[in-house]
Amino acid sequence: MIPVGMPDIGDEEIEAVAGVLRSGMLAQGPRTAEFEEKFARYCGTDHAVAVNSGTAALHATLLALGIGTGAEVIVPSFTFFATASSVCMTGARPVFADVDPETFNISVESIQELLTQRTRAVIGVHLFGQPFEVNALREICGERGIPLIEDAAQAHGAEFHGMKTGNLATAGCFSFYPTKNMTTGEGGMVTTNDADLARKIRIFINHGQPEKYVHTCLGYNFRMTDIGAAIGLVQLKKLDAYNIRRQDTAAYYDGHVTADGIETPVVVPGMTHVYHQYVIRVTPECRISRDQLAIALRDNGIGTAVHYPIPLHRQPVFEECARKGSCPVADRLAGEVLSLPVHPRVTDSEREYIIKSITEVT
Numbered sequence: 001m002i003p004v005g006m007p008d009i010g011d012e013e014i015e016a017v018a019g020v021l022r023s024g025m026l027a028q029g030p031r032t033a034e035f036e037e038k039f040a041r042y043c044g045t046d047h048a049v050a051v052n053s054g055t056a057a058l059h060a061t062l063l064a065l066g067i068g069t070g071a072e073v074i075v076p077s078f079t080f081f082a083t084a085s086s087v088c089m090t091g092a093r094p095v096f097a098d099v100d101p102e103t104f105n106i107s108v109e110s111i112q113e114l115l116t117q118r119t120r121a122v123i124g125v126h127l128f129g130q131p132f133e134v135n136a137l138r139e140i141c142g143e144r145g146i147p148l149i150e151d152a153a154q155a156h157g158a159e160f161h162g163m164k165t166g167n168l169a170t171a172g173c174f175s176f177y178p179t180k181n182m183t184t185g186e187g188g189m190v191t192t193n194d195a196d197l198a199r200k201i202r203i204f205i206n207h208g209q210p211e212k213y214v215h216t217c218l219g220y221n222f223r224m225t226d227i228g229a230a231i232g233l234v235q236l237k238k239l240d241a242y243n244i245r246r247q248d249t250a251a252y253y254d255g256h257v258t259a260d261g262i263e264t265p266v267v268v269p270g271m272t273h274v275y276h277q278y279v280i281r282v283t284p285e286c287r288i289s290r291d292q293l294a295i296a297l298r299d300n301g302i303g304t305a306v307h308y309p310i311p312l313h314r315q316p317v318f319e320e321c322a323r324k325g326s327c328p329v330a331d332r333l334a335g336e337v338l339s340l341p342v343h344p345r346v347t348d349s350e351r352e353y354i355i356k357s358i359t360e361v362t
């Protein structure tokens, strides 16, 4: 089976982990500090704070921004659960915006309709590896004096008019889950140019301790291990090459997925897409349905996935906050999207086989 996602772990990562294990400094050691410094430099930000997941990155950032009970935070409905669950963890309420039918990213018009006196932040997601409309969102947030958070969990190394994700708003939140563009096993990072915000995040991720055994707030243990950071340091060196390979496979698919009724990803001028996922739309004009295509590919040994089958405004857990039926584009996409294997370990012959299989069944 050609998997739809998988990490690329080699001898260098294994050696780096062995080095940490031999050192005995498994947590809060030199590798985490080095990874933070190098990741910040990569993104072009002044600060980076390593954490143990992308969800923790979002949660700690929201807490450090003072988001809590009574606040509303606008998030897209078409994204992974953690974009919104992290808002709920603070006591605030996620408000679900619809998305753009071409880029699948948060819709600027939808945000305008949802702003209220209680809106305290907006989280934009660089979905599948393409940056959202940063300038328009910065303007909306700037006018109200509220922070804009980048959920960059799927967009390491993507660029908006030459600027790296993580350096485009108040803070950027990354995930290093194994299928992401780079991994630490589990892990995350917050990037920011705001020194005070970085300092507060460091307190929240370390039991609310600005100094040892002095607890000034109820924080969490969201710290990254040095084992994860050692993997991350190796993966960061490979990130650009990984992204180039993803872009190459995406360009190959763009040129070869030609069936009627199948739409390939739209890249907005000025955006550098890093294809965390290569997501096609199987519209009603296609000879077969999205689910039939997924089954046919599976029968040919090709893994695919649906990101995401249920938009967040339809999730049972968000029943209280959702205005059902208010995100028609997200609803439609949930029935039409299909992710094809685009990770860097997909070989030339595998991608040729994937295209041959799609062409045969559509």
Ligand SMILES: Cc1ncc(COP(=O)(O)O)c(C=O)c1O
Pocket (backbone or CB within 6 Å): 053, 054, 055, 056, 079, 080, 082, 083, 125, 151, 153, 154, 174, 175, 176, 177, 187, 188
């Ligand atoms: C858009 C988005 N946000 C947040 C997260 C949460 O990251 P993690 O799984 O590392 O907690 C993910 C991970 O899948 C994601 O895709």
